[in-house]
Amino acid sequence: MTTLTHSTEASPVTDIEYDYEELPETSPLTMHLIAGAAAGIMEHSVMYPFDIVKTRMQVVGSPSSVVYSGVTNALKVISTTEGVRSLWRGVMSVILGAGPAHAVYFATYEQTKKVFTAAAGGNANSLAA
Secondary structure (H helix, E strand, C coil): CEEEEECCCCCCCEEEEECHHHCCCCCCHHHHHHHHHHHHHHHHHHHHHHHHHHHHHHCCCCCCCCCCCCHHHHHHHHHHHHCHHHHHCCHHHHHHHHHHHHHHHHHHHHHHHHHHHHHCCCCHHHHCC
């Protein structure tokens, strides 16, 4: 949630809080691009260690593979034998792709929603029916 402070000579200082879904209709395309890029980067950065574990657990059939008893065991074994930083090895290439991809996704979604809402006479709920 973002808090904006607004003050003019005619009115006292007021705090206005905006939730993402309550942003003004006039919010620029760049705001959606930045929000999408930030969301994609955060999502992939946080979930990357679990993607590493999933990939390693899928390679169980190879002769040199280590058998893990579960996700927590795999996280523990990988971080103790290879170091905690190994869970994020290669994340930068994923982030470089995720930022632009999620930026375009968010912006496209918001622009499409705006177009279809206008076509429905300003009633976004009629699209869900």
